[in-house]
Amino acid sequence: MTTPLLELKNVHASVAGTPILKGVNLVVNPGEVHAIMGPNGAGKSTLSKLITGHPDYELTEGQILYKGEDIAEMEPDERARAGIFMSFQYPVEIPGVSTSFFLKAAVNASRRERGEPELDAMDFLKVARTxxxxxxxxxxxxxxAVNEGFSGGEKKKNEIFQMAMLEPTLAVLDETDSGLDVDALRTISEGVNAMRNDERGMVVITHYQRLLDHIVPDFTHILAGGKIVKSGGADLAKQVEASGYEGLA
Amino acid sequence: MSAVEHFREAYQSLAPSLAGAELPWLKERREAALDALASVGFPGRRNEDWKYTSVRWLGSDFAPTVAGHDPGDSIFVPRLETRFDRLVFVDGVFSPPHSRVRAPGITVRPLHKVLAEVEDRLDGSPQLTGAFAKLNTALMDDGAYVEVPSGTAVEFPIELVFVGTGRGKAANVRNLIRVGDGGQATFFERYVGLPGKHFTNAITELSVGEGARVELVRLQKEALGAYHVGQVAVRQAANSVATVRSISVGAELARIEVRVELEGEGAKSDLTGLSLGRRKQHHDQHVAVWHRVGNCESVQTFKSVLDDSARGVFTGMIGIASGADGTDASQSGNNLLLSDDASVQTRPWLEIHADDVKAAHGATVGKLDEDALFYLRQRGLSEKRARSILTYAFANAVLEGANAELAGRLEAVIWEWLGSGEWK
Structure with missing residues (x-):
């Protein structure tokens, strides 16, 4: 049996002393796409911040294992270089830093970590254009400048573009569909689907089912009140669409 | 001995060897300046203009430099990596071996060679009223003299380099720059130093003719033991555009004053400044723009980045004279504090005597954005690197629109300050 890519064991977490997650269990194996759905306030974003190591989110009980190793003490950038990527719900604008400069620095930080040669400006541009x-x-x-003055759709495309450049092992997509029109949703989903393979795992966090029409998950979990209250296949998302979260909790 | 007495004594012993000693008008002017200095003294904390910057360090231990008395050539000055025309001064004394001027059609000379011809122009800036200006007039010995004739566009920046050797010298530098009507030129004035203590008291008088376009980039990158008081006094004729870009990185204490007089309608003054301070450095950026006539525009964009227990001061003055209607003046002072012990005083100062004007100002003091920091770290950049990049992003606005020949060098100054190999 292969080691799971991501394993959450009885995860409890707090933000500023307020408990949000209250015992989450989840196993993501290589090649699997897991959807996490849930109403507002269920703890969906907390889950993504906890996996990526945001300093404001505190693991109070339980374990987070990545490739079998406890990552609770790892810095956010160490996790990133180890292959964990998050597509932000609200990508940050960084005036004064061009996307190419920033992304080349990021790509090369991960390449150095893996012992691969750094990309020079020409190579980087070639890969980036594709x-x-x-x-x-x-x-x-x-x-x-990074995300500065980008439309909502452009920001989300930029996230998926960065994911494509960084080629993570585990991708957490936090509300990637929010603020997208139908066309942008389709384009972005195609970009994500193109990255699905046997090694890469994905956790797709969404409030709405419509994203999952495009990125069809292998598993769906309903997060409510800080716990996973129900798990199933792709069709679980459709039940949510039909009956709402209340019918499931 | 007080600093004033010290410099008066220095003058008395140096007077016969100061540049232009044979010119009666200059001797008279130097002595009048000394008298004026004696009567007002160096500014104390009660002087509103110097409220946050002490000059107690001045004391009596800096020895003014004079050409011939001080063989600056015996000090090793590293070769300058520059391909621009340049004048180089070591402790305020012109250094021919380091200098080179080839551009045709313009005059670029050390001031001491032309003093006999500049009676009308020396101290021709009405802004030069303070104690350090008086000290400079009394003891100045050299500096750069640049004349760009009307209608002449100078292709490459002209570099004026001032090297302090850290041997306790006081360099009273005076630069006179005139760009004639319709002329175009870029100047790169930089102050660098070998480790040690010295005092630079530099004044640049810049006269910008009608319709002329001038960019003056001023880099203060003295050694950490240095004290630096620098003044740029600009006079602008109608429809001229003058940009002054001041970057202050070095010195124990640096006070940079940029004072602009807009004297002809349609003139535009674009002033930007960046101070990068750490340890116990004290950086004071002092700006005053006077709209003497109507329909001129001025923009002040000043920033500081302060780490450790560095202190910053920004005073931005906008003066609009009676009748200067149609003025459009704006000012921003934005400060980034990288440590809890760093501090900054920022004061807008508006004096408006006309009615039909626009005058906007704003100031901020903040820290690095935590969300942005997490974003960069989530992409794999170390915390140190992420902080550097965000700090750079804050600081590099000072380079916006900079002469393309200089922009890269200035970027490097910021990256180097950040301790990053990024610019390589």
């Missing part, structure tokens, strides 16, 4: 096409991101965004 991947930008895949996620439908306009080429000029590379030269603009």
């Amino acid at each position: 991947k930008m096409k895949q996620v439908g991101m306009p080429g000029d965004l590379l030269h603009r």
